[in-house]
Amino acid sequence: MNTPPPPLSWEAAVAAPDTARARKISRIGILTSGGDSQGMNAALRAVVRAGIHAGLQVYAIYEGYQGMVQGGDKIRRLTWQDVSGILQQGGTVIGSARSSEFYTRPGRRQAALNLIQHDIEGLVVIGGDGSLTGANLFRQEWSALLRELVAEGRLTQELADAHPQLALVGMVGSIDNDMFGTDMTIGADTALHRIVEAVDNITSSAASHQRTFIVEVMGRHCGYLALMAGLATGANWLLIPEFPPEEGWEDVMCETIRAGRRAGRRHHIIMVAEGALDRGGKLLTCDYVKKTLSERLREEARVTILGHVQRGGAPSAFDRTMPTQLGYAAVEQIAHTAPDDEPQLIGIRDNRVHRSPLMENVRKTHRVAELIKAEQYAEAMNMRGRAFVEAYQILQTVMLAQPRPPKPGQHQLRIALMHADGPAPGMNTAVRAAVRLGLDKGHTMLAVQDGIEGLARGKFKEMQWTSVHGWVARGGAELGANRREIQESDYARIAEHLRAQRVDGLFIIGGWMGYQFAYQLHQRREHTPEFRLPIMCLPATINNDLPGTEVTIGADTALNTIIQVVDKLKEAALAARRCFVVEVMGYECGYLALTAGMATGAERMYIPEEGITLDDLRADVERLATSFRRGKRVGLIVRSERADMYYTTDFIATLFEREGGGCSTCGARFWAIPSKADAPRRLTGSKRRASRERRCNF
Ligand code: ADP
DSSP, X not given: OOOOOOOOTTTTTSOOOOTTTOOOOOEEEEEEOSSOOTTHHHXXXXXXXXXXXXXXXXXXXXXXXHXXXXXXXXXXXXXXXXXXXXXXXXXXXXXXXOOSGGGSHHHHHHHHHHHHHTTOOEEEEEEOHHHHHHHHHHHHHHHHHHHHHHHTTSSOHHHHHHOOOOEEEEEEBOTTOOOTTOSSOBTHHHHHHHHHHHHHHHHHHHHHHXXXXXXXXXXXXXXXXXXXXXXXXXXXXXXXXXXXXXXXXXXXXXXXXXXXXXXXXXXXXXXXXXXXXXXXXXXXXXHHHHHHHHHHHOOOOEEEEOGGGGGOSOOOSHHHHHXXXXXXXXXXXXXXXXXXXXXXXXXXXXXXXXXXXXXXXXXXXXXXXXXXXTTOHHHHHHHXXXXXXXXXXXXXXXXXXXXXXXXXXXXXXXXXXXXXXXOOTTHHHHHHHHHHHHHHTTOEEEXXXXXHHHHHHTOEEEOOGGGGTTGGGOOSOTTOOOOOOXXXXXXXXXXXXXXXXXXXXXXXXXXXXXXXXXXXXXXXXTTOGGGOSOEEEEEBOTTOOOTTOSSOBTHHHHHHHHHHHHHHHHHHHTTSOEEEEEEEOOTTOOHHHHHHHHHXXXXXXXXXXXXXXXXXXXXXXXXXXXXXXXXXXXXXXXXETTSOSSSOHHHHHHHHHHHTOXXXXXXXXXXXXXXSTTHHHHHHOHHHHHHHXXXXXX
């Protein structure tokens, strides 16, 4: 007797649908449509595997709607193995195409017939607003299309009756991040990675020549990529469709560049969304910006149109984990859809899987485009949401060449900025933003060097606008960050320096040590008046283990570094059967291991929250041995550095090697990969590699 699969664990993420009304669906189809985007494969893999796990048969519809209209071998059932090794691939392995036939009723009628021939009762569509609109129309017309097919004699009434409805669930695949119903579309994060990489490369060349670069990024109706890339790369001017610049903006832009040069800026970046408009609704092209700079500044700016580069390369960590979560939730949703339920869009909101009515989101998305067309820009900006507007305002400030003069009566404070705990990527960007936003409000921004120790020694430095120039792309911590313990006697010295510097507020960017330090100051405030000041902590650590935030500064970069290394390992290992036991950082928190495991398709993650037992290890050895015996070529185990005190990474690799024995014809090698940042370097050392490589005969 077949035991039913255990229930999926995503119920909590998606509000439980009314299962009593839902009709049991046994076959679903999945297609990717419209422009491709990185992360579509992760969503596909999740839908296939979650579907199989839930007892469904999952059919891929190759080449989007074109394949649905064509039928035949364009609609094929996928197995668990068919979606192996696709997580790290860009684009979509089932293809995406635009289909003119699907716009027509006969085309959709043929598509319906093809689905029925495969007994498909539910559709998961991953695409942009066009694809989702088409899917909704198809679903609405479903009964009518079947009636027409029966009338034409191409479908029996019996078969039509057996397929009274088509369940539909949508996910947004688009690099533009232009859809309502989700905070992030599948592919937008990777596109941002590509833009930032490209601009970083351009900037290094621009700095040696004192140049201005005009960079065009995608986004026909949405300035998200340009705006976020502007923040992430320290752009000096931004043009987006939602907020065309005021008349006479050309003068302001040229003056900004002139002032920037006077202040010592060596390069300028002008970020242009491909759909950027002026106040009259005319397209603002890179060529126009270039011509303007040439005429008014006598400067030959360089134009870079990033184009398809933005869709290229491997998906980022986020574009693997987020679509994976959405894919699982989509299966939950479709398996429980009742006939009269509105189709849902599965997206992400505030870091949680979120479902909302599909067509309402499509309508809102179209509404923004209409508002832009009608030159109602304030409304268009508002519809983009608070985070978008805030990001825009922040960029408008940090890209200035100098702070604006303080307004009369503006309350001016002396704010000290410092790190506590070790460095994390992104700390410099946070300091840059804090310094500039503070200076622009008329405050004095004091940097404390070398963390808590520096504070005890009075190492203050007054920051200027240009002090943080270029910090946006720098790793580490320019102010200095360390984990040196504080002594009791230090508090008196700290109080003395805070008084001497007349510090009104303390801003700590750091990890747990920062939290503890803030707490200690707060505890002492009754006896030490100098500590009666506002203290703020901005969580920054790669471990993502701090309370009060879901993602800490630095964790995303660490994750992306891990997956890049693991991708390379897996690629190299494909030729021979190999299994890697990769150790990652995380201290007492398994976030990096768990998320990196999800993003790289690991077989097993060992995390401190769960610990490791002998029974676990025995079962895992058995499971992996079976997989290798069945033809598996690459295995991956991710172990958090503190998953267990005794079952170390080396131990696990040795154990698997020794205990996995049995079938000498399909040997797998086990490599233990240490967690520290020099892991890639160690890997290239052949001696070290030889000593860490172990042969395992399964
Ligand atoms: P995106 O999904 O990225 O917005 P498109 O707008 O090009 O991309 O749509 C992709 C495909 O979806 C189209 O080629 C067409 O087959 C189908 N489609 C889009 N809009 C509709 C519609 N209104 N009716 C029927 N099919 C549509």
